[in-house]
Amino acid sequence: MMWFDGKVFRPLKGAGEARFSGVKGILVAPDGRVWINSSQGLQAIDASEMARAMQQPDYAVRVLQFNFNDGIRGIAASESSTPRLTRLSTGELLFATISGVYRLDPERYRTNPSPPPVYITGVWSDKTAQPLSPSQLEAQLPSSPESVRIDYTALSLTLPQRVQFRYMLEGVDTQWQEAGNRRSAYYTTLAPGSYRFRVMAANEDGVWNTNGASVMLVVPPTLVQTVWFKLLCALMAALLAWCVHRLRLREALRRMQRSFDVRMAERERIARTLHDTYLQSVQALILRFHSIKAKLPKSDEIQQQIDAALDAAEAVAEEGRDQLMELRVNHVCQGDLAPALAAACSAACSQQGVAFSLHEQGARRPLKAGIKDELFAIAREAVANALHHSGSPQVRLQLVYGATSFSLEVRDQGKGFEDEVLQLGKRERHWGLTGMRERAARIGATLAIHSTPGTGCAIELVLRAKLAYL
CATH class of the missing domain: 2.20.25 (N-terminal domain of TfIIb)
Structure with a gap:
């Protein structure tokens, strides 16, 4: 049609x-x-x-x-x-x-205006029957039921075979399910929670009982579905992640320490080579020229030229000794960091006529050997930069032993860095700032330079406690 x-x-x-x-x-x-x-x-x-x-x-x-x-x-x-x-x-x-x-005769046919009363008669779950009385508003189901059958009916004394039903399980169905004259509803694998089952019926003439009947179905969670079990699993996962993180961090620290040991061994080898070859050769040449000089008259013009050459050779030897001390900085920083820095930096500042002060904040804590050597080198380089370039009358060094981090700051009251130096991160043909940044990166620290032309400069290094302390 x-x-x-x-x-x-x-x-x-x-x-x-x-x-x-x-x-x-x-x-x-x-x-x-x-x-x-x-x-x-x-x-x-x-x-x-x-x-x-x-x-x-x-x-x-x-x-x-x-x-x-x-x-x-x-x-x-x-x-x-x-x-x-x-x-x-x-x-x-x-x-x-x-x-x-x-x-x-349509005129003589009368419709039934009375909606039929509706009842929920029972609930079946996993082959277990649970009869319901009309006054019962809740039914307890087993945990994780595989199948659920809900039986309902409607009272009709004229044509019960024409009674129509529709139902809805709130939390599962999004709209009413048309059941025809079927008197059972079926569901599978209900998750833990509470569900309201509602059913309506219409008589043989399509008059609906919109109030219908309803019952609350409660599905308790199994052990693995409880909130406590999920929280425990989350806690175990977090603990496992933390353990993996600790293992990875420990392995990273071991690799870093091995790298420090290899680098320091190489530096010591180079230092020994310089001492045994370069400095010894220069010193032998100086002694040889002294012996030649001794054979010449004191008023001889050549002797004066030899003296100038000897002065230049002594300067070269002194520079070589400075480089050798730089390579063997680990032997300079014996004991705690603060006393070693106080001795080295105060001596350098006194030679330049600059006042030096060192301050410690927090309880002093032992530092790892490789970390301490790098911190000593960075601080000494920062003080040397302040002495050679800032023109400051004083240099202040501060060490802060925090619970979560260790920080080192070198501050002067000089002319500060030019904008070009701050943008490039280094001076032309000078490698002090670059060397400090490389050393900071090797130990996992952050290095920041705070400077305004004419108001001084502050070089600050921050290192996490787990990387700094023993």
Whole structure:
């Protein structure tokens, strides 16, 4: 059965289990109601339902059904080519089936206005039955049920076989489920929680009991579904991640220490080579020139040239000794860092006529050997930069032993760095700042330079406690 909207033919849809098949007769009554004689029996559609279907093509019309439940035997004959439905002048309908001709007076037919009462009779879960009384509002289900069956019914003393049901399990269903005349609802694998099951019913004339009946279903969690178990799993995962982090950190520290040891061994080897070859050779040349000088008259002009050459050689030897001390800085920083820095930096400042002060904040804590050597070299280089470039009358060194980090700061009151130096991070043809940054990066520290031209400079190094302290 279809209807034409002026452009295309559209199928007519019936609500619930209503179908339009094997249609052998159609007529429209004066009140607009459409009567249909089909293989489903005698069907009636109100005019308002037809009008709504024509405005909304997807709308399913409600159908009033007359079939074997009303005493009609057989269906419309499929081989007949003549209409099997007509209306008499009295308003009565005549319709034929394969079993005979029947008469219906629509004016004498009365609908049932009373909605049927609805009851939830029981709940089945994993083959375990749980009967419910009408006053029972909650049912306890087993943990993690594989299958749940909810039985319900509605009281109808006229045509119970035509009672229609729809249900919804709040928390699972998003809309009402049309069940037809089926009196059971089925669900599987319900998660832990509370669910409200609601069911409504309509009588044989489509009058719905919208209040219906409801019951709260409670599914307790299993051990692995409890909040405590999930929190315990999260805690174990966090503990495992922390242990892995600690192992990785310990391995990184071991690799760093091995790198320090290899580098310091290489520096010591180079220092020994310089001492045994370069400095010894220069010293031998100096002694040889002294012996040659001794054989010349004191007033000889060549002797004066030799003295100048010897002075230059002594300067070269002194520079070589400074480089040697730089390579063997680990032997300079014996004991704690603060006393070693105080001795080395105060001596350098006194030679330049600059006041030096060292301050410690927090309880002194022992530092790792490789870390301490790098900190000593960075601090000494920062003080040397202040002496050679800042023009400051004093240099202040501060060590802070914090609970979470160790910091070192060298501050002067000189002319500060030029903007170009701050942008490049180094001076042209000078490698002091670059060397300090490289040393800081090797030990995992952050190095910052705070300077404004004319107001002094502060070089600050910060190192995490786990990397600095023993």
